[in-house]
Amino acid sequence: MAAETVQEAWADLPPTAQRLLMAALDAFGEQGYHGTSTRQVALRAGMSPAAMYMHFATKEALLYEIARTGHEVNSEQVRRACEEHPDPVERVRAIVEVMVSFHAEHHTLARVVQYEHTSLSPARQRELIVIRRRTEAFLREAIDEGVAAGLFEAAAAPMATTAIMSLAIDVARWYPSQRSRGADQITAAYADLALRMLASR
Numbered sequence: 001m002a003a004e005t006v007q008e009a010w011a012d013l014p015p016t017a018q019r020l021l022m023a024a025l026d027a028f029g030e031q032g033y034h035g036t037s038t039r040q041v042a043l044r045a046g047m048s049p050a051a052m053y054m055h056f057a058t059k060e061a062l063l064y065e066i067a068r069t070g071h072e073v074n075s076e077q078v079r080r081a082c083e084e085h086p087d088p089v090e091r092v093r094a095i096v097e098v099m100v101s102f103h104a105e106h107h108t109l110a111r112v113v114q115y116e117h118t119s120l121s122p123a124r125q126r127e128l129i130v131i132r133r134r135t136e137a138f139l140r141e142a143i144d145e146g147v148a149a150g151l152f153e154a155a156a157a158p159m160a161t162t163a164i165m166s167l168a169i170d171v172a173r174w175y176p177s178q179r180s181r182g183a184d185q186i187t188a189a190y191a192d193l194a195l196r197m198l199a200s201r
Helices: 015-031 038-044 059-084 088-105 107-115 122-148 154-177 183-197
Strands: none
Touching: 015 038, 015 059, 015 107, 038 059, 059 088, 059 107, 059 122, 088 107, 088 122, 088 154, 088 183, 107 154, 122 154, 154 183
8 A cells, every 4th residue: 555644665774865855854844845954954864974974865856856756646645535536626625725735734744745846956856757747647538538627628638737726736835734624624615725726526
């Protein structure tokens, strides 16, 4: 079974490598990638900078592992949601719920994954783009099927994938300041908004 969280995805790594990744995730989330030094990451993990280099040669290697794993975990969650909902309307709802839930409940991870990945090398960014397009394709396919079945308005479809994905991703940016509304409420509201955007019948 595929990992539900990045911690599960990293379960086979040495414990020290796991500690470094979690320390880097916390530091990048608090201070940003460029505001964090390798020394700070090592100290958060309870080890020396020299010990860190045994597992990750650079700070960028830490960011890449976090971003790649976060993208993969979210994409797998979306894939499973699609398998469980053959009806296009319910599939769109499920995809939006998974995306919004991921970006709200794991907002620190999601912020790092979505907003710090531009610090990676072009080659590594291209790897992430492949995963992002795979995730978007699940939503695009559901929308196209809904249009073909007369369930969604054709005019709404061309920009819907980009708009819905952007709304879901942006939750990670503001959610910590909106704790008066729970993740479940936000998830349900965004799913309804997405379907209204598509003029779901």
